[in-house]
Amino acid sequence: MNPMAEPPQARDPQPTPQTLPVQGQEDVVRVRQVVRSLALSLGFSLLEQTKLITAASELARNTLVHGGGGSCVIESVTATPAVVGIRLTFEDHGPGIDDLESALRDGFSTAKGLGLGLGGSRRLVNEFDLWSQVGEGTRVTITKWRQR
Amino acid sequence: MERIPILKIGNLLLVTIQVDLYDRMAEQLQEDLSLAVVRSHARGVLIDISALELVDSFIGRMLGSIAAVSLVLDATTVLVGMRPAVAITLVELGLALPGVHTALNVEMGMELLRHVNDARR
16 A cells, blocks of 8 residues: 555644743744744644634743743544544643633733733633642643644 | 844935744834834834734833833834734734834835924924
């Protein structure tokens, strides 16, 4: 069998899941780059890519600045053969968030920034899940599906 | 650390951001630019972001504060060349960059600066 005959959709464009450290500013840039190339290989539109990497940048910075560093898991997910997406999980073992409601509201910020990080990134993706426990850490999972 | 070059053209300063911005690099640019405005007596600052694939809240905040600082130092800032996808994402993120002049390209940005500076005279 000729491996070249394989349809492009059937190939996993990049090995996922992939775990990246989020321990410094260079890692924030690295997360953006890896997410962008995965989105590109899965055929995301330019606008979808831009929204996803912007959300990834916000959340990676949150992990770094508020969580004291952590990690980001990047994976491609499939709902049906035609519906593919990217799921990102940002996790830290920092102080956690006391008041989740307020943290998601625009204008809320405990560090430098505009306080748009969490609420803003939620608007840029299809699914958004926030878990946090004071003293244990924070985990944010976002999913963006490719629009057909 | 990599630094973003600032070019002087007449009484304008032109900054073209062509790299994926690290936070520290963005902060350095803000400092370099305010010094350059004072040193060169520039009346206008053009920031070309046509190569930027994203503007998140940190970069947006930095661009807004560059504009505010420049204005205090008597120079008007125009942000030029923002990609449509970046503009849509910025607005959805909740960042509309109030008080920052924008233009579609460097040439139109220079034209805008001429008008703004004529009006301020």
